[in-house]
Amino acid sequence: MERRSGIAMIEDGFWRRKRLDEMSTEEWESLCDGCGKCCLVKLEDEETGEVAYTDVACRLLDLGTCRCSAYADRQAHVPDCIALDPGAVDRLPWMPPSCAYRLLHEGRDLPAWHPLVSGDPSSVHRAGASARGRIVSERSVGESELEDHVVSWPSARMRTRRRRAVPC
Template identity: 60%
Template sequence: MTDPIDRDGLSHRFWERKPLEKLSQKEWEALCDGCGKCCLNKLEDEDSGAVALTRIACRLLDDSTCRCAHYENRHAFVPDCIVLRPDNLDSHAYWMPATCAYRLLWEGKPLYDWHPLISGHADSVHEAGVSVRNWTLSEFDVPEDEWEDHIIEEPV
């Protein structure tokens, strides 16, 4: 499969040398591993604030590619879609999957070996079994009051 993220010409291991707020847009986008877990609907415990992932995917997730079908104009379809940026990580990183590169780097942790920036190929996230490829359920098919029945343990 062709990787839609342009990683050509990036400095070797740039994320280890530059703070997140100093990354170019291309470097920022390249941090996405393509797992698709950020597009899973989540449930937040009102008391503890703990966030649980469900198998219920956003209506825009193409679960065969693990990519948003309308990434550039997703807010026209899903107004509350989180746009993660260096300046909002403090308020949104906890909402991201535990394996998310943005969250890992924000927490001061290294990227996993299966991350495309380390492995050198886009399918490594799928080969490692970390992505949501071909196992999500559509939010159109599962009523919201049943999402709790579809909470998953995050694959790492």
């Protein structure tokens, strides 16, 4: 495993050669760019099933780093927290369009600001692709106030490249 600018590079470009279900646990975990968007409280319209993002983050999300403060045992603290795996990507249409798991599932490449591409864990924040600076903790928002916190920015699709099939 090589290191580049503080990020462990498991196998340079592994995400271009492997399907999600072929990745090791370390590779899988490294796909998370640390944007924090999946940790935002979402509201579902009971009639249409449409999902709306809020700018309210899970109480475990560190608002500065956009990382879970209790990742290893998060489900003990937040029982409905989703444990993401390759099979779940297809069943979670609310995943942000810029999410690496979703992008790769859709046959797209990672954006230039993704830490695996840039080699810099803070590139996601500098690119404006994270929730940092735009969110509040659910500890400070009552459930009756959630509708006042609906935002559209997490669902905006960032520009990403489509991958080309390369002949063997």
